[in-house]
Amino acid sequence: MNESKNIHNALRQVHVNTPCSPISGFSISGLATYIQIPELDFCIDMGECPLTAIPLDHVFLTHAHGDHARCLMRHHSLRKMMGVERDSVYYIPECISENAKAWIKSEALFEGVAESKFRYPEIEPVTASKRQFLRYRKDIALEAFEVKHSIPTMGGTLYFYKKKLKDEFLGKDAAEIIELRKNGVEITREVYEPLISFMGDCLGESLLDNRQVFQSKVLITECTFLDDEDEAMSKKKGHSHLKDIVRALNEMDGDIKCEKIILSHFSMKYSDKHIRDALDKGIPEKFKDKIVAFI
Ligand SMILES: [Zn+2]
Numbered sequence: 001m002n003e004s005k006n007i008h009n010a011l012r013q014v015h016v017n018t019p020c021s022p023i024s025g026f027s028i029s030g031l032a033t034y035i036q037i038p039e040l041d042f043c044i045d046m047g048e049c050p051l052t053a054i055p056l057d058h059v060f061l062t063h064a065h066g067d068h069a070r071c072l073m074r075h076h077s078l079r080k081m082m083g084v085e086r087d088s089v090y091y092i093p094e095c096i097s098e099n100a101k102a103w104i105k106s107e108a109l110f111e112g113v114a115e116s117k118f119r120y121p122e123i124e125p126v127t128a129s130k131r132q133f134l135r136y137r138k139d140i141a142l143e144a145f146e147v148k149h150s151i152p153t154m155g156g157t158l159y160f161y162k163k164k165l166k167d168e169f170l171g172k173d174a175a176e177i178i179e180l181r182k183n184g185v186e187i188t189r190e191v192y193e194p195l196i197s198f199m200g201d202c203l204g205e206s207l208l209d210n211r212q213v214f215q216s217k218v219l220i221t222e223c224t225f226l227d228d229e230d231e232a233m234s235k236k237k238g239h240s241h242l243k244d245i246v247r248a249l250n251e252m253d254g255d256i257k258c259e260k261i262i263l264s265h266f267s268m269k270y271s272d273k274h275i276r277d278a279l280d281k282g283i284p285e286k287f288k289d290k291i292v293a294f295i
């Protein structure tokens with residue numbers, strides 16, 4: 001299958017329609033991962049930076065591996081070059097955010113920026129289990145979680161936030177509602193609807209460690225290895241094997257709320273045909289309508 005190494009092109013984007021937003025980008029292990037979600041103004045990782053990523057204001061870095069992180073500052077500088085005035089915000093796991101800052105600064109100095117002129121981009125350190133609103137989207141909240149990979153890595157869930165009328169006030173007419181509000185009665189409750197969860201690079205067991213991800217409308221998860229002989233390799237490298245995905249699907253079964261489960265980050269040694277054939281053979285029939293290969 002070595003000839004297939006030359007066929008993947010990180011700037012040739014994959015497009016998937018989902019109930020939350022069209023999703024586009026590229027994700028092949030070792031080459032590049034970037035996953036753009038334009039309707040949520042969000043991008044997961046920046047292993048390449050196509051021009052379509054320039055308008056996106058929020059970028060989440062799952063971990064420091066180059067194929068995910070390499071173009072983070074290219075995104076920042078291309079925006080400046082193209083006259084985008086608003087600062088983009090980079091969400092970075094707290095445990096690597098200081099290293100990221102050192103890297104960002106040395107890259108700028110390497111490019112000839114004078115130390116006195118250097119200014120950090122907007123960086124939001126992210127910690128697990130803390131829900132935070134996206135900087136420019138008060139209707140979208142992000143909650144990150146830790147996953148198991150060869151280096152510290154995080155996944156996350158994007159929630160749609162809204163206020164809903166409390167059940168006891170449903171059916172009341174507008175005048176009554178206005179009156180209640182005037183009297184200071186709290187008539188609404190807060191609702192966080194899980195839209196999209198993404199795993200980052202991880203061992204397959206991280207899916208069941210974070211099983212709330214199956215409540216999202218869309219789940220994006222890595223599936224680096226497919227073939228039987230690659231199972232040991234997947235454990236060694238801290239990646240998911242197709243068998244891990246199937247195990248998690250079978251265990252969650254009726255509790256899966258996802259309308260789409262996008263499998264990404266396949267090993268570059270597999271051709272597109274090999275990936276499609278392996279999924280066709282390996283995914284149980286009852287889950288097939290949910291599964292999309294991000295190729
Ligand atoms: Zn990776």
Ligand SMILES: [Zn+2]
Nearest residue numbers: 063065149201
């Ligand atoms: Zn990685």
